[in-house]
Amino acid sequence: MQRGEAVVFRGLALATLTVLVLAPVGLIVYQSLLSGPFFDKSAHIGLDAASFVFSDPDFWKALSTTTIFSLGMVAVAVPLGAALAFVLTRTDLAGRHWLEPLVLTPMFLSAIVLGFGYTVSMGPSGFVSLGVKKLIGFVPWNIYGLPGLIIIAGLSHVPHVYLYAASAMKNLPADLEEAARTTGASVWRVAWHVTWPLIMPALIFATALNVLLGFEAFGLPLILGDPGGVLVLTTYIYKLTTLMGVPSYHLMAVVAVVLLAITFPLVWIQRRLLARARRYATIGGKGSRATPIRLGQTLQLVGWSAIGLWLLVSVLLPIGGIAVRAFVDSWGEGVDLTQHLTLANFHDLLQVASLMRGLINTVLIAVVGGALAVASYLVIALAAHRSTSRIGGLLDYLVLLPRALPGLVIGLAFFWVFLFVPILQPLRPTLVSIWIAYLIVGLSYGLRLIQATLLQVAPELEESARVTGASIYRTWSSVVVPIIQPGLVGAWALIMITFLKEYATGVYLMANGTEVIGSLIVSLLATGALDTIAALSLISVVLTTIGMALAMRLGARRYD
Amino acid sequence: MTDLVVESIHKTLGPVHVLKGASFTASKGMIVALLGASGSGKTTLLRCLAGLEVPESGRITIGDAPVFDGKARIAVPPEKRNIGLVFQSYALWPHKTVAENVAFGLKLRGVATAQAAQRVDATLEKLGLGHLSERYPFQLSGGQQQRVAICRALIYEPSVILLDEPLSNLDAKLREEARFWIRKLILDLKLCAVVVTHDQGEALAMSDRILLLKDGRIVQEGSPVDIYARPAHRYTAEFLGMNNIVTGVARSQTGRAWSLEGEGWTLPGTAVGEPEPRQGEKAVAIVRMERVRTHNQPGPNRMQMTVDGSVYLGDRWEYRLIRGGLALRAQGEEPIGTGSVWCEIKPEHVWIFGDDGALAA
Numbered sequence: 020m021q022r023g024e025a026v027v028f029r030g031l032a033l034a035t036l037t038v039l040v041l042a043p044v045g046l047i048v049y050q051s052l053l054s055g056p057f058f059d060k061s062a063h064i065g066l067d068a069a070s071f072v073f074s075d076p077d078f079w080k081a082l083s084t085t086t087i088f089s090l091g092m093v094a095v096a097v098p099l100g101a102a103l104a105f106v107l108t109r110t111d112l113a114g115r116h117w118l119e120p121l122v123l124t125p126m127f128l129s130a131i132v133l134g135f136g137y138t139v140s141m142g143p144s145g146f147v148s149l150g151v152k153k154l155i156g157f158v159p160w161n162i163y164g165l166p167g168l169i170i171i172a173g174l175s176h177v178p179h180v181y182l183y184a185a186s187a188m189k190n191l192p193a194d195l196e197e198a199a200r201t202t203g204a205s206v207w208r209v210a211w212h213v214t215w216p217l218i219m220p221a222l223i224f225a226t227a228l229n230v231l232l233g234f235e236a237f238g239l240p241l242i243l244g245d246p247g248g249v250l251v252l253t254t255y256i257y258k259l260t261t262l263m264g265v266p267s268y269h270l271m272a273v274v275a276v277v278l279l280a281i282t283f284p285l286v287w288i289q290r291r292l293l294a295r296a297r298r299y300a301t302i303g304g305k306g307s308r309a310t311p312i313r314l315g316q317t318l319q320l321v322g323w324s325a326i327g328l329w330l331l332v333s334v335l336l337p338i339g340g341i342a343v344r345a346f347v348d349s350w351g352e353g354v355d356l357t358q359h360l361t362l363a364n365f366h367d368l369l370q371v372a373s374l375m376r377g378l379i380n381t382v383l384i385a386v387v388g389g390a391l392a393v394a395s396y397l398v399i400a401l402a403a404h405r406s407t408s409r410i411g412g413l414l415d416y417l418v419l420l421p422r423a424l425p426g427l428v429i430g431l432a433f434f435w436v437f438l439f440v441p442i443l444q445p446l447r448p449t450l451v452s453i454w455i456a457y458l459i460v461g462l463s464y465g466l467r468l469i470q471a472t473l474l475q476v477a478p479e480l481e482e483s484a485r486v487t488g489a490s491i492y493r494t495w496s497s498v499v500v501p502i503i504q505p506g507l508v509g510a511w512a513l514i515m516i517t518f519l520k521e522y523a524t525g526v527y528l529m530a531n532g533t534e535v536i537g538s539l540i541v542s543l544l545a546t547g548a549l550d551t552i553a554a555l556s557l558i559s560v561v562l563t564t565i566g567m568a569l570a571m572r573l574g575a576r577r578y579d
Numbered sequence: 580m581t582d583l584v585v586e587s588i589h590k591t592l593g594p595v596h597v598l599k600g601a602s603f604t605a606s607k608g609m610i611v612a613l614l615g616a617s618g619s620g621k622t623t624l625l626r627c628l629a630g631l632e633v634p635e636s637g638r639i640t641i642g643d644a645p646v647f648d649g650k651a652r653i654a655v656p657p658e659k660r661n662i663g664l665v666f667q668s669y670a671l672w673p674h675k676t677v678a679e680n681v682a683f684g685l686k687l688r689g690v691a692t693a694q695a696a697q698r699v700d701a702t703l704e705k706l707g708l709g710h711l712s713e714r715y716p717f718q719l720s721g722g723q724q725q726r727v728a729i730c731r732a733l734i735y736e737p738s739v740i741l742l743d744e745p746l747s748n749l750d751a752k753l754r755e756e757a758r759f760w761i762r763k764l765i766l767d768l769k770l771c772a773v774v775v776t777h778d779q780g781e782a783l784a785m786s787d788r789i790l791l792l793k794d795g796r797i798v799q800e801g802s803p804v805d806i807y808a809r810p811a812h813r814y815t816a817e818f819l820g821m822n823n824i825v826t827g828v829a830r831s832q833t834g835r836a837w838s839l840e841g842e843g844w845t846l847p848g849t850a851v852g853e854p855e856p857r858q859g860e861k862a863v864a865i866v867r868m869e870r871v872r873t874h875n876q877p878g879p880n881r882m883q884m885t886v887d888g889s890v891y892l893g894d895r896w897e898y899r900l901i902r903g904g905l906a907l908r909a910q911g912e913e914p915i916g917t918g919s920v921w922c923e924i925k926p927e928h929v930w931i932f933g934d935d936g937a938l939a940a
Contacts (some may be wrong), residue, residue, distance in 0.1 A: 053655075479667075483670040484683070486631070487684040488687040489683070490656075493687065501674045
């Protein structure tokens, strides 16, 4: 061991992280092997829980539905995302520069809010549905059920594909395409024979990512699938509580382990793909920008209509629906909305202590918790930064575990940890428990943001500080952190948005006093308090918009 | 006194054995150049001195204190070695002004702010940077950045100052200026300096002592004149200067005198070092281009050769001469026409080495 290389600090930071990651995952695995909830003295080790779950036809139904849902979502999102990326990076579509940030909006919206938005705008008695019904006499769509769910989830995941496809297309060296052009290929032939094969790795990666996101989806299936009896694995876990009447932790744990067994390989494959995609990206010459393909008037119109329609369906309709719904007290067939305009929904929020707390807690956990999370990710990233040992590799694998688990399961696991460990019990009804769960949910994203900024610090800048006489800690505090400060601020804004829109993690952890907006919406759904949900959803959208504006102001860049 | 003692340093990076027992010493008011091709281990050796790499074995002493000792398991971290290092990229901290960059070393050593500011001003002034102290590195030219980097490395009076390819990021004109003033500054301040370079011109012009490295070992050590004019090894002879390299068969004459023979020609020469030529075996002769003279008439040590062509190089002409299988390059101030010339090379300038087939220029 080399002296002065912060060995103790690195060891402690990574040991803490290891405990934070492995404790909940370990507890899930342990719980899945018990015949009853872990606090039940009569529970014994065995496969009873597993055999119970595996004999439940609903479980198998949920498993196959989840698979169909994931693949269906990918089938919608990947072609659309790739096409969108091509149009925005490779053609001269009018206004493509300001469209770019706009098309990312769906990924910043909380799925639970989005789902609610569809209910009030396009559900059987939604504003849009009623309007269409008035015109043509019937509603030509049904958003409840698997097909509706797949299409809506697919549309809202287009930005996740767009992001990777667009960055691959931007990084594609122009001379590769120009070489094909000079050989005599038309623009469209070049797109097909050169551009397309070269961005394949990015698309395969985006596909793997979206399959994973499909398996982890909770908000949309809960709102759009549940009323029609469509269960996916996450909603199956959620429903287990209500179905059994008693805490069926052992069964939930079994399903969580099954989910992990499916998603962990996916995450692992993704990691490999990303490494391969990077290798692919280094081929080729200088990265000058390609001359954009000229779209004629017709194609411009087609492009605009397609993007406009997509934005209308995946952003405008749900958000517009929420905005309208939040200001009326009644809705449905034959209701004149202008007669029902009111601010009462918001006024009611102020009256209910738990809702007010939810607002304050959400802002607190996003703004303060987000900053603390960035600080924590920074500590972890520094612990692995230029480490000579294998710590960095360990960290890479450690981060994959929470990445493979949906927020709902991580929240559940931490709920158990805070129940299970006596000295932690007092923390359970405080925001600390929620923050720690959020910290782990955002771990892989946050760490990637910080590590990407750390990569921009040339090693000589640190070495020159060391040689000048600064210890490693002094080098970090006087050289590294000041240099990456803009990146840290940007990361804070992005983590803030992530925490603002999080809803699943708090579902189980939330207690009296630690309510957060997203999880409040989930629990209110069962009560049908639509007025309150609408007001909360609109506030959530407004907060996210403020967060996004802040992120753009601070020049944040997404790195995933 | 000796300020830097390096004893048989071994270092492996992954599967590569980069340093295979490098040793040397350096003292105040003296510049040592570590010269070598890329991959010779010179930068790794410098990084070992700085403490940025930890060798597997050997000993490094700076001043009186051992900073590395493989046997005693001592490895002092870089910040405790009291050295200055000028990086190839200069590595100025982009978030600090010129003055802050330079002052950082004093701040770390607890020098009072007012006193530090005074010293920073004085040093910047000395290097002609006084008016730039409030600028940020990105607002400076390459030459100015280099001066700041040097200021930063020497302000706290380190025991040893290390320079890693200090001139490689400057353009040609600035480079010649810089190697002169850097040498003058180091000698003025009586520093102990180690310069890493792959450029022989830089090493010859800047240093008092050159260590030529190859494959992690020091091939030859000596003054610039020793290294250039008295090579003790074929690698040294080939690495420096612009050379004619001729292969033929070695014939022993009296003492160190040998000759090299080929088809239709014989070159009288001298055996000067490793590997020694062997009677009747394949050997090489290395002749510095400037040692080949051309004349219009015969004389001692002259050989008639055919002019194959002349190349104009601006400051001089280069002649391509042939005789049977022998091809030589010579230089002169005037173009010469086709036909024959008499080419003169003194035997002491024809260095004959055995050809062990394992060496490349």
